Amino acid sequence: MSEKEVPEKEVAEKEVAEKDWRGVGNEDSTVDATGNLILAGRSRRLLMSLVRPYRKQALLALAIILVDNLAFVAGPLFIAYALDHGISAAVDGNWAPLAWTVFGYIAFGILGAITTYTFLMVSGRLSQAILFDLRGRVFSHAQQLSLSFHEKYTSGRLISRLTSDVESLQTLLESALNDALSAILSIVSIAIILVYLDVPLALIVLAGFVPLVLVTRWSQRQQRAGYRRTRVAIAKVVVHFVESMGGIRAVQVFRRETRNNSILAVEDTEYRDATTSALRGMASYTGIVRWIGNVTLAIILVFGSYRVINGHMDIGVLAAYVLYLRRFYGPLDELAQVFNAYQSAAAALEKISGVLEEKPSVQAPTDPTVLDSARGDIDFDGVQFAYTADRVVLPEFSLHIPAGQVVAMVGATGAGKSTLAKLLARFYDPTFGSVSLDGIDLRRLDDENMRQHIVMVTQESFLFSGSIADNIRLGKPSATDAEVAAAAEAVGLTEFIATLPDGIDTDVRKRGGRLSSGQRQLVAFARVFLAAPAVIVLDEATSSLDIPSERLVQRALETILQGRTALIIAHRLSTVAIADRVLVMEDGAIVEDGSPADLIAVDGRFAGLHDAWELSSAGPTVSG
Incomplete structure (x- = not known):
């Protein structure tokens, strides 16, 4: 069946779904090898615009994590010194080097604990400020968009943008950001130390990066595609839930519960399968990273032992090397987890930025004419x-x-x-x-x-939700109580209001459910009056x-x-x-x-x- 033969509503829904997938304003988008559209440029611009007002807090967090990284990488150096110099000095009766080594190790451990706590507090406040701005920006922008947008883009999709998509970004900012910065700094600093300790062994470690880069590029493509599917799938679940709860009377009157359960099962299965696919890619990546790390460690132990036996390096240096190598691949393992959170957040940012880049079809004038009073022609x-x-x-x-x-x-x-x-x-x-x-x-x-x-x-x-007075006052937010009461009287609401427990201050409940359709219409007329x-x-x-x-x-x-x-x-x-x-x-x-x-x-x-x-x-x- 051709598209022209498809019912108009179905075609419109298809267009909206495709637009929700691709987004708008993607002038700097690229296409990867699997044919998926990567909107990294737009997502990055959105993230930078959110972070820009908090540059000072971000720089403070970066400074703290630098100190934290220093405390983290210093430990094995103390151990190496203790093995090669502290113990031998203690055997000769000089305990000072060993004591200072132990003291330094404990002091840097305490420093690391303090900096980690401080970073989590600073980054937590920073992430909440960013998310607060993002939610407000999406909500404010959605209210400004024209009726044509809201007639096509369901409220369930908007709710998904403000809930599940924002939660994905929250996971990245609150926990993954700390892990990512720590891991990157640790990898860089440890790599420099490994080269300093022993160049031949460092070359073996760096050789392991070749398959690691290839695996990372493959995993990136797989996970990005998977998480895009999860964003679309969870939006469908939310849309169905909102529609069902909004029409709960019709659902119960026409016994649609079983049919709704079937629809949700299909849509939720799609979300489960998409999420499982993305997690499978993450699990494969993590497993391969650990395998590469273990193989590299085994080679280092064999070759390092050979160099120690032949007197080319000290046993303490080899011990430090092994400790650093464990700390080197540990952050890589953390980066695999961060990478998973990043792919999910990147897919969510694509959807959010798509909404934010929507333009109202009804444009505001650049040089508006002011009409102080109108006749009504x-x-x-x-x-x-x-x-x-x-x-x-x-x-x-x-x-x-x-x-x-x-x-x-x-x-x-x-x-x-x-x-x-x-x-x-x-x-x-x-x-x-x-x-x-x-x-x-x-x-x-x-x-x-x-x-x-x-x-x-x-x-x-x-x-x-709110009182009758609040709803009438929508017509003129600055209206006094007397003006509100006069409007209610003008449209014939006074007699009904007198029967209510709190009079004009009675809560109308959700969507005015406490009032009949005629009474709700009178409240609407009171607003107009x-x-x-x-x-x-x-x-x-x-x-x-x-x-x-x-x-x-x-x-x-x-x-x-x-x-x-x-x-x-x-x-x-x-x-x-x-x-x-x-x-x-x-x-x-x-x-x-x-x-x-x-x-x-x-x-x-x-x-x-x-x-x-x-x-x-x-x-x-x-x-x-």
Whole structure:
């Protein structure tokens, strides 16, 4: 089946999944031998931008780890001195060299303990500061992205970015960073000491690096690909969990638990297999590193013993060499673990940086026009709009709504009504043409300034956890308690609020679950009343209400619409009846335009809708 034959939603989801895999802004990306896209450049830029404000703390941590490394590598030198000089001096009755050697060994051990503790504290604070900034940056940026992004990029994916992906980076910063710095410094310093102690033996050690480099490059490719799969797989698990818990009523009513369990099993299996694959690569790498280290140590013991027997080196030097070699491959073993954490964090950073490099499709103006007060004149001038290249919703649309006029838009689903509402609320920008408020293109207005004058109320009427007063105050954060109470009274909430245990300070609970749909809608209208915009957009704001609730909302509507321009997307006759003007839409164009009474009289499309409404709901009629 070709892509054109795939349902539109499936194609869109495929595009989003591919975009989530690749990310955006990857101008410096490279492709490795397995064909996987490596976004190291973008991830590195993100990490550097996070660390840059904390350069001083990072330099302090580096200085501490340098001292810690000095304490770590000094031990075998004391042992070598004790074997070659301290013991022989003690045999002759001079215990001072041996005593100073033991004292120095203990002192450097204590120094190492202090520096390790201090480094962990400093690096811990540094990592938490970086993660705090990263979470805030992702959350803030996601809120600024346009509605088109959120309609494609599910909330579960964003949650995955802020949880599992950030946790991968946290593992790297909090523990692996300490191990990596210590290991690298130890390897470098020990390598220098090994060359200083005995060059022939050092050449044997360095020869072991040839297979080690090859193994490392192979493991890097394998693990990076595996951890990319884990990032995608865990995001699917989180998306499914969020969707299931968000729709738990439908899950239980339609007994979807078994089906959900099956879906989770498939997605969780994918995550398990991807993680197992990545861990298998890490286990192979660790095992090979240890094998190379043991083989090298065996060769050193044989060749070193030969040099001691022939008097080419002291026994204490060989003992120190063996100790250093154990400490040399020990850090390599730690680096294998760090490498595993790094691959996971790098894959996570790719996903996070992909979100951060998303640009809002609705761009803020570079030189905004400030509109202090608005009359409410609305103009759609030659507007064309398409969600995708093959999904043109508005071929060409023009409309003038004078200030103070209430316009209702009706028509079949897909006619373009909600699209017009989203354009007026500037959730989207027209592909061509313009939408203007008082003659000013909305694209020239700053978003905050525009939303002071245009407010949208949807069917959802989303309420946040908190009190009724808190939710009403969203319309005007600086509003006094008296203003909030007045807004509640204006839309008819006072009687209901009086029955609540804490009155207007009663917690509405999650998503307003303590309130009915009609009461939630009244709270939303109280916000609008408090915001006092010039233009109100209502997108099917009464479609889910029962008759008693609808009557309460209708009375509230009459209050908040007085003296304001309104664009109402409605299916209910009672909502249309309060409009000054009705527009009937079909295929993105206006096919009828007039007052409710005039359109009923001409026996056209609206008259047919009116008759259908009356038959289905026995609702009120519109008279002249």
